[in-house]
Amino acid sequence: MDLDVFVTAHRAEWDRLEELLRRKRRLTGAEADELVTLYQRTTTHLSLLQTSAPDPVLTGRLTSLVARARSTVTGARKASWRDVARFFTVSFPAAVYRLRHWWIPTALLSTAAGALIAWWISTHPEVQAAIGAPEDLRAMTRPGGEYETYYSSHPAASFAAQVWTNNAQAVALCLVLGAFLGLPVFWVLFQNMLNLGIGLGLMSSVGRLDTFLGLLLPHGLLELTAVFVAAGVGLRLGWTVIDPGPRTRRTALAQEGRTALGVAIGLAAVLFVSGAIEGFVTPSGLPTWARITIGVVAELAFLLYVYVLGGRAVRSGETGDVDASDRDAFIPMAA
Incomplete structure (x- = not known):
């Protein structure tokens, strides 16, 4: 994997996901669907990066994005009996x-x-x-x-x-x-x-x-x-x-x-x-x-x-x- 090409191809998606996660107001239906789609894509990107071209800085950013997006999509998970x-x-x-x-x-x-x-x-x-x-x-x-x-x-x-x-x-x-x-x-x-x-x-x-x-x-x-x-x-x-x-x-x-x-x-x-x-x-x-x-x-x-x-x-x-x-x-x- 060419890391520079990979980043260039997908950086806009990561930036857009981060922008949606920073929104203080309630997301519209279309924005919520877009967030879910970007979350799934970023998860795949992270997996590809970890197995083919691990980069500590980029891996850290995508890991944080995936975790925040997962929390937003699924809601905070609380342990129970x-x-x-x-x-x-x-x-x-x-x-x-x-x-x-x-x-x-x-x-x-x-x-x-x-x-x-x-x-x-x-x-x-x-x-x-x-x-x-x-x-x-x-x-x-x-x-x-x-x-x-x-x-x-x-x-x-x-x-x-x-x-x-x-x-x-x-x-x-x-x-x-x-x-x-x-x-x-x-x-x-x-x-x-x-x-x-x-x-x-x-x-x-x-x-x-x-x-x-x-x-x-x-x-x-x-x-x-x-x-x-x-x-x-x-x-x-x-x-x-x-x-x-x-x-x-x-x-x-x-x-x-x-x-x-x-x-x-x-x-x-x-x-x-x-x-x-x-x-x-x-x-x-x-x-x-x-x-x-x-x-x-x-x-x-x-x-x-x-x-x-x-x-x-x-x-x-x-x-x-x-x-x-x-x-x-x-x-x-x-x-």
Whole structure:
């Protein structure tokens, strides 16, 4: 595209659109029709410019024009409870379902890595000795030790809030760092699996694995699933940098980035539930089977939510991205 020729050919249309947008009085019917026509044309011009001859100054001007014209044509859009309901019944589950081929393998491989670390620690006394002094390990693993009192060391409400904050930070790291080719996500996963493997391995070495699982599973199933989903989405975002597919890299990153942001918001709600379980159920006086049952029910409910609502939404064409009316306008371009 010859940028000078392009600007010369269409500048009058952009100027006219800007003139209509500056009008203080109410537009006539003919002027309103003209504004809509110019808005559609300028949207196409912007898309052509972004894909063929990006120019920061001109792109900025046309982006502003398109945004102002869209606001004038469609009216100011206000968020409503209907948007919130749609997000949790369509957009969020659709995004998680669509990206299941990323987070399910992530979950399986991470769990296997955690189990391998636990086995290595539990069967190698020299590794245990490298972790801590014998008296420190006894203080952690004995009945009434640190692993057991950890969940009841603070008031339930404040503990649940602290847990939610910590887990939300881990999820945010996976999603934000995914843009860096996904490599930092592996480090976040390794740290989580290492901490889990150490606890499992040390408690297993003293024959108290059942106690540890009874404390971990009520909240850990849902909590770890949220981390795995975030990691999978982060890895998908990183892969988009490498291979955007038929889309331009900018468009692909914008779409997957918006999806990742939506997943982050949805996972915050999921982690709120797991944090409440960890704060109120895990340290409670309920029998172990009852606490684990609550955790299993919460996990199954989330998976059913994703596969039923998300699967239905994806089959109807949803991707987890925002509504088409809220996206940047672009048109497909031949390679």
